[in-house]
Amino acid sequence: MTAQALDAPAGRRARRRRPIRFSTKKLVCAVLAYIVALIFLVPYAEMVVAAARPKDQLTDPTILPSHFDWSNFKTLWSTGLGRNLQVSLEVAGGATLLVLLVALPAAYYTARQQFRGRTAFLLLVLVTQMFQPTAMLVGIYKEFSSFGLTDSVFGLILVNAGFNMAFATWILNAYFSSIPVELEEAAMVDGTGRLGALLRITLPLAWPGVVTALIFTFISAWNELVIALILTTTPSKQPLTVALDSYIGGYQIDWGHLFAASAIATIPVIVLFAAIERKVVGGLTAGSIK
Amino acid sequence: MAETVTARTFSRRRSLAPLLWLGPALVLILLVVLTPVFIMLRTAFRNIDAIGFDHGWAGWRNFRQVFHEPDLHAVLLRTVWWVVAVVVITMVFSLALAALFNQTFPGRRVARWALIAPWAASVFMTAVVFRWMLQPGSGLINVLMHRFGLLDKIGDNASHADWLGRPEAAFWWMIAVAVFVSIPFTTYALLAGLQTIPPEVYEAARVDGSSTMRSYVSITLPLLRPALTVATLINIMNVFNSFPIIWEMTRGGPGDQTATTTVFMYQIKAQSIPEAAAMSVVNFGFVIVIVLVFLKASRWKEQVS
Numbered sequence: 200m201t202a203q204a205l206d207a208p209a210g211r212r213a214r215r216r217r218p219i220r221f222s223t224k225k226l227v228c229a230v231l232a233y234i235v236a237l238i239f240l241v242p243y244a245e246m247v248v249a250a251a252r253p254k255d256q257l258t259d260p261t262i263l264p265s266h267f268d269w270s271n272f273k274t275l276w277s278t279g280l281g282r283n284l285q286v287s288l289e290v291a292g293g294a295t296l297l298v299l300l301v302a303l304p305a306a307y308y309t310a311r312q313q314f315r316g317r318t319a320f321l322l323l324v325l326v327t328q329m330f331q332p333t334a335m336l337v338g339i340y341k342e343f344s345s346f347g348l349t350d351s352v353f354g355l356i357l358v359n360a361g362f363n364m365a366f367a368t369w370i371l372n373a374y375f376s377s378i379p380v381e382l383e384e385a386a387m388v389d390g391t392g393r394l395g396a397l398l399r400i401t402l403p404l405a406w407p408g409v410v411t412a413l414i415f416t417f418i419s420a421w422n423e424l425v426i427a428l429i430l431t432t433t434p435s436k437q438p439l440t441v442a443l444d445s446y447i448g449g450y451q452i453d454w455g456h457l458f459a460a461s462a463i464a465t466i467p468v469i470v471l472f473a474a475i476e477r478k479v480v481g482g483l484t485a486g487s488i489k
Numbered sequence: 490m491a492e493t494v495t496a497r498t499f500s501r502r503r504s505l506a507p508l509l510w511l512g513p514a515l516v517l518i519l520l521v522v523l524t525p526v527f528i529m530l531r532t533a534f535r536n537i538d539a540i541g542f543d544h545g546w547a548g549w550r551n552f553r554q555v556f557h558e559p560d561l562h563a564v565l566l567r568t569v570w571w572v573v574a575v576v577v578i579t580m581v582f583s584l585a586l587a588a589l590f591n592q593t594f595p596g597r598r599v600a601r602w603a604l605i606a607p608w609a610a611s612v613f614m615t616a617v618v619f620r621w622m623l624q625p626g627s628g629l630i631n632v633l634m635h636r637f638g639l640l641d642k643i644g645d646n647a648s649h650a651d652w653l654g655r656p657e658a659a660f661w662w663m664i665a666v667a668v669f670v671s672i673p674f675t676t677y678a679l680l681a682g683l684q685t686i687p688p689e690v691y692e693a694a695r696v697d698g699s700s701t702m703r704s705y706v707s708i709t710l711p712l713l714r715p716a717l718t719v720a721t722l723i724n725i726m727n728v729f730n731s732f733p734i735i736w737e738m739t740r741g742g743p744g745d746q747t748a749t750t751t752v753f754m755y756q757i758k759a760q761s762i763p764e765a766a767a768m769s770v771v772n773f774g775f776v777i778v779i780v781l782v783f784l785k786a787s788r789w790k791e792q793v794s
Contacts, residue, residue, distance in 0.1 A: 224592070225592070225593070225594045225595070226594075228589060228592040228594040229594040229595060229596060229597075229600075231589055232589055232590060232594065232596075232597065232600040233596070233600060235586060235589070235600070235603075235604065236599070236600040236603030236604060237603070239603050239604050239606050239607060239669075239672075239673075240603050240606055241629075242606075242607075242615060242618040242619065242622065242669075243606050243610060243618070245618055245621070245622060245629055246614070246618050249618075249621060257627075258624070258626060258627040259627055260626060260627045260631075260632050260635070260643060260644075261627075261632070262629065262632060262633070297517075300513065301513040301514045301517050302514065304509075304510040304511070304513065304514075305510060305511045305513070305514040307510070308506075308507065308510035308511060309511075312506075312507070314506070314507045315507075316507060317507075320511055320514075320515075322784075323518060324514075324518075325784070326780055326784075327518055327522050329726055329776070329779070329780045329783060330522060330776065330780075331726070331727075331730040331776075333730040333731075333732050333751055334730055334751075334769065334772055334773050334776050335522075335525040335526055335529050335769065335773065336754070336755070336758070336765075336769065337525075337528075337529050337532060337754075337758065337762060337765050337766040337769045338524070338525030338526055338527070338528040338529030338530075338532070338766075338769070339521075339525040341525075341528050341529075341532060341762075342524050342525050342528050357517075357520065357521055358521055360517060360521070361517050361518065361520065361521025361522055362521065362522070364514060364517055364518070368514065418609060421611070422610070422611030422612070422613070422614075423611075424611065424612075424613045424732075424733050425732050425733070440611060440613055440614075443613075443614070443617070444613070444737070447617060447620075447737060454621065457617070458618075458621070461614045461617065461618070464611070464614065465609075465610045465611070465614055468609050468610065468611075469605065469606050469609040469610060471609070472605055472608065472609030473602045473605055473609070476601070476602070476605055476677070477677075479677075480674070480677040480678055480680075480681050
């Protein structure tokens with residue numbers, strides 16, 4: 200009884216105070232979040248700053264150089280890194296295409312059909328998603344050397360596609376499952392074949408999932424280091440990550456060009472990734488959180 | 490009704506149809522994932538010399554060699570320490586960040602995007618930048634610490650500023666970098682989990698007079714458990730397999746004093762491939778255990794049926 204009587208005015212007071220308290224809270228949250236955001240961006244900003252440091256200020260104990268010198272971004276192309284950038288593009292592009300060709304039919308079929316071995320297949324895919332090439336380095340190295348697939352763009356495409364296919368299959372499967380099968384059947388009644396229904400109805404609806412799977416595969420192949428490190432030895436056949444790794448191993452590290460190349464390789468990828476951010480989490484944790 | 494129609498359309502070629510659609514995926518998995526596992530297992534039991542010549546069956550010799558490596562004990566302990574430290578610190582920070590980024594405030598979307606950077610960028614390049622920022626005389630981290638009075642002296646001769654030259658300090662910095670690159674995914678996974686909790690639950694708790702802290706402990710955390718479990722397991726897997734951070738910052742050195750089993754395996758590979766294969770098989774055993782726990786915890790079967 201007393202508690203109730205006390206509660207009422209307290210509740211009213213709280214309600215009256217809420218607008219002010221709410222905005223202070225908002226302000227604190229915003230400030231904290233901006234600080235966190237800044238911390239997470241600093242290393243990548245430093246990448247650009249280091250690339251633009253004039254040569255004579257490279258080891259100065261300053262936060263920013265006295266002026267910026269962007270010449271590293273121009274002279275970069277004569278160091279051979281341009282060629283490595285091209286290899287990276289070929290590998291990432293090729294792996295993305297291969298993943299699309301392989302994962303799309305598998306994801307579509309498992310989303311639409313019940314068949315013997317469906318569960319086994321999905322389990323296999325899930326397990327592959329957990330495996331990482333690092334753990335089976337020796338096996339990959341021996342297999343690909345015996346096939347003559349070292350120093351080969353095709354070899355790198357295969358490995359990257361193999362290890363990224365699982366995620367693509369999962370996310371596409373989730374998208375296809377969410378599209379009502381009745382839509383396809385209506386189209387088939389109207390005279391398109393199953394393939395026509397897939398191409399004209401289902402695929403356009405699942406487009407966001409397709410784009411997400413593609414960008415994710417591209418980025419992960421673009422960033423891959425370990426496998427390329429053991430599968431490529433000729434400098435002109437190495438993707439950018441390996442080429443930059445050998446920069447680090449050298450006696451005299453050419454930091455200016457190293458960071459110019461890193462910045463070129465990193466900044467567009469961050470922008471691309473930001474575009475698909477939400478779907479990627481959904482896909483990576485698919486089948487486990489919801 | 491709908492199902493019967495589809496089932497009938499497909500029943501004619503029931504036996505071959507799945508192979509047609511799944512075939513390419515199966516071939517790729519067989520070629521890139523399963524064959525290497527098989528070759529790795531086989532290599533671990535072969536006697537292969539330095540030039541790559543196979544002298545036949547070796548039994549458990551390669552494994553005995555691995556287990557007699559004088560430093561294996563230290564490397565194993567360090568690996569456990571590495572995984573536990575990185576995952577625990579990551580989870581604690583990510584829980585806080587997820588709570589923060591789940592609030593509404595102006596500019597939230599932009600701040601969230603910034604958080605993504607380490608996830609999108611290659612771990613390797615992030616590690617390289619950190620190595621650069623830790624240069625004794627001119628690295629940004631040292632310069633800032635010096636300005637704020639946390640380091641009394643910087644420069645090539647200041648031993649305190651030479652973080653990566655001292656195994657202990659180097660290892661802590663590498664843990665910090667690993668946490669840095671693990672936080673984005675973890676935070677996002679937890680944010681996704683937070684969004685599945687209906688606001689009514691909090692409303693009810695508030696009516697019952699529960700404090701914010703109390704609601705968090707007795708409502709948010711229990712409801713967040715599935716997301717927490719999955720994020721933890723994926724992190725354990727990633728951190729255990731993590732190679733670029735240690736490789737770029739210290740190459741596992743001096744010697745193998747900052748190596749985990751993954752880096753150690755790579756170091757062994759330079760001397761003896763079959764022994765590295767045996768080490769890989771040991772690592773792979775850990776991976777299998779993590780996968781099994783993951784499958785059990787994620788209740789994946791309910792999702793696909």
